Amino acid sequence: MSIITVGIDLAKNVFAVHGVNESGKAELVKPRVARDQLLKLISKLPPCLIGMEACSGAHHWARLFQAQGHTVRLIAPKFVVPYRLSGKRGKNDAADAAAICEAVTRPNMRFVPIKDEHQQATLCLHRTRQGFVAERTATYNRLRGLISEFGIVAPQKVERLLQHIPAHLEALPAWARRCVEDLLVHARDLDKRIDDYDKAISQVAREDARSRALMQLPGIGPVSASALLASIGIGHDFKSGRQVAAWIGLVPGQYSSGGKARLGRITKAGDAYLRSLLVLGARSILASLGEKQDRFSRWARELVERRGYWKAVIAIAAKNARMAWAVLHYGEDFRLTLNIEAA
Template sequence: MAPTLISKNDAADAAAICEAVTRPQMRFVPIKDEHQQATLTLHRTRQGFVEERTALYNRIRGLIAEFGIILPQKVERLRREIGAHLEDLPSWANRCVGDMLEHADRLDERIHEYDRAMAESAREDDRCRRLMQLPGIGPTSATALVASIGHGHDFKHGRQLAAWLGLVPGQYSSGGKARLGRITKAGDGYLRSLLVLGARAVLNSLGDKQDRHSRWARALVERRGYWRAAIAIAAKNARLCWAVLTYGEAFHLTADAA
């Protein structure tokens, strides 16, 4: 008997949705309250300003390179060295680059305002204050996590949260052989990037610290390399964040947990 071809239409979509919601393993997107939505709006707007600023500096570097002026990629050095070259640009080019630099200054001011707003919001929230006790979790990461997952009750355990953020290896297993690849990079890329940036901050600030967490991170870098260590720390922080949000005051961060 030949298989029946089901066309793509609204009725078929509705039937598929009804079938899906009856399955026991189906997971649903948690509903966010107004405070969470407002906080995420703050994050998305700030991130948009950051991306616009990055694109603006890249545009400046590309335009002045057409006149043979090559400057470093780092923003601090670009802003410090570009002043000496502005007079070498033709009139309209000089004015355009100056206007873009002024616009970048305004973006910097807006970004700093949003950073202060996030820091104030984090200080006023008990959950954020507990999250910021973890190494590599600052006001930006804490407020973003609370606004995105709330108390974390939609995840059964911390590893599920790490998997939702794409911080676990992808599986390519078949025939009884387990094969693990690169991280999946699934889920919310913004949260994942914040956790990875926090992990990199932990690695960059290790120095000569001899606490248990620092020794573990240092050994991980020596054994697996910098980037794999950063991903491992980010995944561990995701699991610890889930525990902090789920258990609240009942969860006590010990030296072994950190």
């Protein structure tokens, strides 16, 4: 019998490969495959289903295997663990490959969308910008901590912090003053780099018709639009917008039993970056409501009054996630409307 399913445990240099035939019997067990030999091994196999954990390099290998005619599925590592434990196997590469091989065949398994090179390049912009933002925040916090050692308590807002520091520089010891000045220079350099990445991301968003369509949604700007497009593509890996909202972690967790439904806090599953962008966009919508009387604004205002500010923010963010999927999935067939309907 020919191999129909293959599980691959990815690594830097040595990979484990496990393949089974139609009856579920192992036909291919390779606990150690060198990196330069993996593609050669897979290219010799007939078209089959290949499963891998969604980790570093997974999308690259997925594209290579798809070019060989295989069907590739990426699985979140946490979904593979139960299948390794069910076989009472120890934790090693071969056991992981066998567990992946079993998990990828499950009918209700959830998979990670495979990204093309353009999507990954766009996400590189976002990840690098995100890193610079985090570094800038750390720099200002370090600055506050240093000057507090000399009795200078700085304001929390960056604008007020920058206005507050110059008046106290002369009172600092020489070496401390040098450290503060260097940190300020570093923060200004990070500001410039972040501005450059903002411009690059905006350019990427403007050049793509799908991103421009996403930016018509309230609360979604160039950063959110390009991140959504790079993360979910045209949405073909999701059956509905609700699945996208659940994938991002904007739906309540269920703790139901005995016929009694119990809904808890949002799951916060999936991509925290996407979730934060959608939440920030929802907050900007509520901040700019004013006295607007269009249907969307009335719905958002009533939602805040009925359920509270933060629940309204999450509801709007989840709504935007569902609408974004519809825009990407249906394209020109989707007629964008801001009318809020029951989802």
